Amino acid sequence: MRVLEAEFAQGFIRLAQDGWDQGWHERNGGNLSYRVRPQEAESVKEELAPGEWLPIGASVPKLAGEYFLVTGTGRYFQNVARKPAESFGLIELDGKGENYRICWGLENNGRPTSELPSHLMNHEVKLEAASGRHRVIYHCHPVNTIALTFVLPLTDEAFTRELWEMMTECPVVFPEGVGVVDWMVPGGRDIAVATSELMKTYNVAIWAHHGMFCSGADFDETFGLMHTVEKAAAILVKVLSMQPYKRQTIQPEDFRQLAGDFRLELPEKFLYEKHGN
Ligand code: 2HA
Ligand code: ZN
Numbered sequence: 001m002r003v004l005e006a007e008f009a010q011g012f013i014r015l016a017q018d019g020w021d022q023g024w025h026e027r028n029g030g031n032l033s034y035r036v037r038p039q040e041a042e043s044v045k046e047e048l049a050p051g052e053w054l055p056i057g058a059s060v061p062k063l064a065g066e067y068f069l070v071t072g073t074g075r076y077f078q079n080v081a082r083k084p085a086e087s088f089g090l091i092e093l094d095g096k097g098e099n100y101r102i103c104w105g106l107e108n109n110g111r112p113t114s115e116l117p118s119h120l121m122n123h124e125v126k127l128e129a130a131s132g133r134h135r136v137i138y139h140c141h142p143v144n145t146i147a148l149t150f151v152l153p154l155t156d157e158a159f160t161r162e163l164w165e166m167m168t169e170c171p172v173v174f175p176e177g178v179g180v181v182d183w184m185v186p187g188g189r190d191i192a193v194a195t196s197e198l199m200k201t202y203n204v205a206i207w208a209h210h211g212m213f214c215s216g217a218d219f220d221e222t223f224g225l226m227h228t229v230e231k232a233a234a235i236l237v238k239v240l241s242m243q244p245y246k247r248q249t250i251q252p253e254d255f256r257q258l259a260g261d262f263r264l265e266l267p268e269k270f271l272y273e274k275h276g277n
Helices: 007-022 038-043 116-129 143-148 156-166 169-173 189-199 219-242 252-262
Strands: 031-036 067-071 088-093 099-105 136-140 179-181 204-207 211-216
Touching: 007 031, 007 067, 007 136, 007 219, 031 038, 031 116, 038 067, 067 116, 116 136, 116 189, 116 211, 136 219, 143 211, 143 219, 156 169, 156 179, 156 219, 169 219, 169 252, 179 189, 189 204, 189 211, 211 219
Parallel strands: 179 204
Antiparallel strands: 031 067, 031 136, 067 088, 088 099, 136 211, 204 211
16 A cells, blocks of 8 residues: 555545644644554555665664655745645654654655654653554644733643633543743753643643644644643633633632543642632
């Protein structure tokens, strides 16, 4: 089978198009990676032509020998469906998890996303934290979530609580909460370490004044998580734009009741008492 005929490649393209349609990917903003199942890699073997080994810029020994679909650095989400073989590629990691080689795609001198260290370190953390269930890491630049990083305290507690209050579904969709990274230089190992540290606990990491990372089992779940967080952020932006306080909201006791009925574990650190709403 050819790569572009495979269901996993089709899912990758669909997420990229959906993200573009949401307005989350100006110019070359954002990036996406998918940890390919061995049988999926095997199914497209006829079309794989490995190139030279190149350094990842991070060490991810637990991912040794794994294959990933990754968007290309400088490439546009807008073009993923139109020019797939240029916009993303299939890479293989070496036996140490220190180098990669392009096996398909990223045509015309493409290279994997500048955030490859963050993506792979997140995948490595999730391999343990989610028992191998997670396969998708997705980064985008959604307007409302970024806007909130200018007005809310940059803490996991503040972001989680404020987002949870915006829609009853939020604590159901992300009961573990969201993590927040202070402003950092993107693309490097430091921000990758900070993000992957948060991914031990959360499936969402918000980068102050930059964007968001989500992790999930498949394309739909990961996109749906991003969509839910950003929608909650949009509601909060609207609320704060109308008036600086909430007249009423979901209270800690309400969350505890929800947790009981929905069998959720909502960490108490997010259910602190507030003075006012
Ligand atoms: O342009 O989003 O964080 C890709 C990015 C870098
Ligand atoms: Zn970015």
